Ligand SMILES: *[C@@H]1O[C@H](CO)[C@@H](O)[C@H](O)[C@H]1NC(C)=O
Ligand SMILES: *[C@@H]1O[C@H](CO)[C@@H](O)[C@H](O)[C@H]1NC(C)=O
């Protein structure tokens with residue numbers, strides 16, 4: 001399919017103003033009909049025990065419109081359905097030819113889902129062999145730093161987006177800067193809010209970054225970057241803590257922000273999510289909200305809504321990734337999560353987005369059965385499989401091992 005027509009064009013370029021930056025581009029009219037659920041704040045869970053009928057391997061995410069001798073590796077793709085179009089937003093992506101020459105490279109990327117019957121079929125939009133561009137625009141401050149200090153910015157995201165209106169969604173991204181040419185010498189800038197708006201009449205997608213920008217890693221909780229959920233006009237912004245176990249002897253790869261054992265939450269009125277002064281921070285011990293942003297200088301586990309305590313060691317009791325969403329099938333809010341180690345996917349449930357969350361988790365998938373010794377990332381979503389059952393009876397799991405992302409369909413009984 002080398003004759004794929006370039007439907008996508010960067011049409012407006014990047015606008016910079018004091019308040020925000022945005023990019024707008026055309027997307028192909030590929031529809032993936034999707035029914036958005038709007039549950040009440042409080043539901044009555046049907047505790048079905050989470051017994052799993054089957055898990056099927058749906059293949060690695062791939063784009064058949066790109067030369068099959070090329071490798072395309074979007075970093076940690078996440079889902080976003082707006083107006084019956086389903087996007088995969090991902091971090092840096094590189095397309096290499098058979099000789100390992102780079103034919104496209106972007107610091108952040110977007111692809112589209114082609115068909116809900118084939119979860120791994122994607123169409124890359126921003127990285128193409130013909131042309132490529134990043135979807136996350138640099139702020140004027142980043143442009144200045146980039147030009148002055150010869151730094152490269154990259155962006156990644158760890159959670160699926162949350163729809164905030166018929167035509168728009170929010171997602172939190174992490175920014176990293178690198179000294180030119182030295183990719184092991186990076187510094188995390190923090191997490192920031194991106195807003196996507198799709199005009200369904202013209203098929204134009206706008207990505208904007210409202211000011212103010214960063215939640216500084218290790219200094220603030222990165223609200224929204226663990227998971228984001230909108231229910232009845234409020235958007236729940238979940239964050240992990242920055243917990244350093246006393247005996248950090250595992251060395252190797254972990255998030256520079258520390259390990260994640262506790263989940264905290266802030267709540268924003270959906271209509272004013274861009275205005276951080278309207279966010280409120282939840283303290284689980286007292287069950288109250290405060291306008292004062294708590295800072296994670298010491299572990300405040302009593303304020304957390306979820307503490308990972310499924311395992312016998314502190315190290316195992318740290319989150320790698322998680323998804324929080326409403327399951328119509330279970331009539332419950334679900335937390336589907338992967339601990340840092342051992343590889344495994346677990347689920348807990350709650351009657352409200354704040355909890356109380358069931359514990360311990362129920363294991364619903366063992367990635368080692370599919371050849372994984374390490375899962376670097378795992379996310380769950382109910383949006384692909386809404387036909388032939390209620391949303392949530394089947395989940396799409398995406399597991400990232402070494403760069404490549406594989407899709408699985410999990411059916412509950
Ligand atoms: C999405 O598709 C469904 C089924 O085709 C349709 O009923 C619904 O109106 C569509 N929604 C939007 C926002 O276009
Ligand atoms: C999606 O895939 C299914 C099964 O392969 C096929 O029957 C259907 O026509 C496809 N839908 C679209 C919109 O291409």
Ligand SMILES: *[C@@H]1O[C@H](CO)[C@@H](O)[C@H](O)[C@H]1NC(C)=O
Nearest residue numbers: 284285304305306307355356
């Ligand atoms: C949060 O508060 C609820 C209600 O008091 C309680 O049942 C639950 O155990 C608390 N969660 C954590 C993680 O402490």
